[in-house]
Amino acid sequence: MTAPEEVVLRMDRVCRTHGQGQFRVDALRFVNLTVRAGELVAVMGPSGSGKSTLLNLAGGLDTPDSGTVQVMGQQISTLDQTARAGLRRRAVGYVFQDFNLIPALTAAENVSLPRELDGVGLRAARNEALAALDDVGIGDLADRFPDDMSGGQRQRVAIARALVGPRRLVLADEPTGALDSTTGEEVMAALRGRIDAGAAGLLVTHEPRFAAWADRTIFLRDGRVVDSTGTDLTLASLLVGGHAEGGHPDFPIPGADR
Numbered sequence: 001m002t003a004p005e006e007v008v009l010r011m012d013r014v015c016r017t018h019g020q021g022q023f024r025v026d027a028l029r030f031v032n033l034t035v036r037a038g039e040l041v042a043v044m045g046p047s048g049s050g051k052s053t054l055l056n057l058a059g060g061l062d063t064p065d066s067g068t069v070q071v072m073g074q075q076i077s078t079l080d081q082t083a084r085a086g087l088r089r090r091a092v093g094y095v096f097q098d099f100n101l102i103p104a105l106t107a108a109e110n111v112s113l114p115r116e117l118d119g120v121g122l123r124a125a126r127n128e129a130l131a132a133l134d135d136v137g138i139g140d141l142a143d144r145f146p147d148d149m150s151g152g153q154r155q156r157v158a159i160a161r162a163l164v165g166p167r168r169l170v171l172a173d174e175p176t177g178a179l180d181s182t183t184g185e186e187v188m189a190a191l192r193g194r195i196d197a198g199a200a201g202l203l204v205t206h207e208p209r210f211a212a213w214a215d216r217t218i219f220l221r222d223g224r225v226v227d228s229t230g231t232d233l234t235l236a237s238l239l240v241g242g243h244a245e246g247g248h249p250d251f252p253i254p255g256a257d258r
């Protein structure tokens with residue numbers, strides 16, 4: 001297990017431009033971000049502010065135009081494509097809004113598959129998968145197929161899969177987006193539990209109540225980090241107008257201007 005204070009993700013002065021000429025967009029501009037083991041960082045911002053670009057760079061699916069991205073001490077832009085894919089597989093797991101489970105595989109098979117692809121033997125991979133499912137509170141559903149599970153249970157399978165084996169960085173893109181709020185809270189509790197056990201995470205969300213599960217929140221606008229705040233402050237500032245009357249300027253509280 002990773003030491004609690006170990007840096008899992010480090011981004012220094014990261015810039016990324018998409019498109020060319022008149023279609024050129026500065027999707028990220030000089031972003032600095034450090035996420036340590038045991039830390040969950042929420043990423044909020046309006047549509048087009050650069051959240052997906054940030055997640056793609058953090059997971060090594062994309063490389064910066066300038067600046068550096070390090071995952072578990074390895075600088076992604078210095079790696080060739082094969083080495084990058086290897087680092088991604090060993091270190092990074094994803095959780096998406098739509099679960100992305102393989103319907104023909106049971107929960108345990110979905111979770112053990114990445115480990116089998118890592119070269120771990122079938123039995124060891126299954127044992128790791130069972131432990132990972134236990135960690136997110138659904139050990140008893142190991143042999144169920146995704147279609148026979150609720151949305152919240154499926155998302156917990158996805159969290160188990162994201163952090164099975166040595167993976168330490170979970171990148172979650174609106175993981176609660178398809179869930180009702182009670183189920184969303186249960187899924188956040190499961191994610192939080194896995195982070196507390198020594199992983200690190202980035203959570204893209206539009207919902208302050210889910211961001212409240214994070215240790216801190218960064219706010220993006222036009223590719224820049226325009227604000228960064230601890231969780232207590234996040235909710236407090238949204239609710240009592242710590243940033244501005246009626247909430248954060250990017251996330252006004254509906255009706256607060258009445």
Ligand SMILES: Nc1ncnc2c1ncn2[C@@H]1O[C@H](COP(=O)(O)OP(=O)(O)OP(=O)(O)O)[C@@H](O)[C@H]1O
Binds near residue numbers: 019047052
């Ligand atoms: N492949 C691409 N080619 C051209 N422009 C792109 C590409 N990917 C992203 N962009 C642009 O970069 C900017 C940042 O996009 P990004 O998807 O990172 O934002 P986002 O905050 O995740 O948005 P959303 O909340 O709508 O998913 C946007 O202006 C977007 O149009």
